[in-house]
Amino acid sequence: MKQATIPHFGLYGESSGIDDPDFFHIEDIASRSSDLGWKISPHRHAQLFQILILKSGQAHVQLDEQQQTLQGAWAIIVPAGVVHGFCFAPDTDGRVISIAESLLEDAYQEKAAMYIKPLLSQALHIDFNGHRNLFSELWPLIQQLENEASRMREGRALMSEYLIKAILLLLHRQHRHDKSSAASRAYNHHALSLKELIENHYREHWSSHQYADALGTSISRLNRMSKTTFNQSVLDLIHDRLLLEAKRRLIYTARSVEEISYDLGFKDPGYFSRFFKRSAGLPPGKFRALSNQPTAT
Structure with missing residues (x-):
């Protein structure tokens, strides 16, 4: 049975978190x-x-x-x-x-x-x-x-x-x-920083220009670096991170498509569904039904 959220653990099966910074x-x-x-x-x-x-x-x-x-x-x-x-x-x-x-x-x-x-x-x-x-x-x-x-x-x-x-x-x-x-091997400082920024801000739907500004570079330079390092544009990286999180929640949680769309910063669930279908090739509801992956127990 799917859970409301993906389980978070300190160590697997242990509900307590990890407070020790040297753990x-x-x-x-x-x-x-x-x-x-x-x-x-x-x-x-x-x-x-x-x-x-x-x-x-x-x-x-x-x-x-x-x-x-x-x-x-x-x-x-x-x-x-x-x-x-x-x-x-x-x-x-x-x-x-x-x-x-x-x-x-x-x-x-x-x-x-x-x-x-x-x-x-x-x-x-x-x-x-x-x-x-x-x-x-x-x-x-x-x-x-x-x-x-x-x-x-x-x-x-x-x-x-x-x-x-x-x-x-x-x-x-x-x-x-x-x-x-x-x-x-092609990773450089900006590439790593870009990935970290996307991880921190993808739910806020930052534009490519906002990422470029945060990294103190131009959008053309950032896109060139991104394509060289990841073989993707900055926008593709942002969309991939949103899609990955959407898939995680569809597969591993019982939250509705509407709830997931709001969780991921979409103001319109209809737009989220169109984004998902365009990116994944099928609507979120059908993706969830086809995934139907039995979790290890």
Whole structure:
């Protein structure tokens, strides 16, 4: 049965939020999922960034409306706000690392920002199959982070922060080897800032000119950068973000089309329906009926 809103958790199944700005948590995949039939229902985290490291086994992964089955060694990046769910094969071996976004804020001011920040901005699958040498460098860092989390020692928070950054840097290296990472290699400061601004203001229906003004550049320059980096215009990015959120709410909530249209800043539900049909190829009501995706339970 669909819920009124997409479930938000601190950690999955735990209703309490995360107030500690230095919070991180690491656990074996089996420790939470095995008691739930190896299934984690679709949900999202408001202020937690997650990394799933699969060492062996299989996982059916749902990130927003995209679904993929992964086998073997993978890393899965889940930024805050992304709807995600998993169905693991029994005895899948791996770890889940949950990190408060605020813990990584210092990294944005460091040299590491150019490597780490792109990983925080989009959901990713990073394939380590065929790259066992790099995975053999990654796994000891995971184990050391797990060890730090399990013991109270002097400098625990600082050591954990260093280990998390080292893990993210290794993930960045492997992501660059992937042919699908060409767009991420072209990221620059304005591209990342544009994505952040869209995330913060897409419900306000900012125009392309407003984004250009906020970034201190011209609309033509911003569009050129956007097309080079994302292969889309600024307006396309704005519309895609609105469409993604509309699809999320149609699939995962029981709110009416009219309610969703107002939630997303549309003043006229009829205009929202026309926008959705033009963008998705079918009306929102039909999209919801056809999706009819059974959530993992």
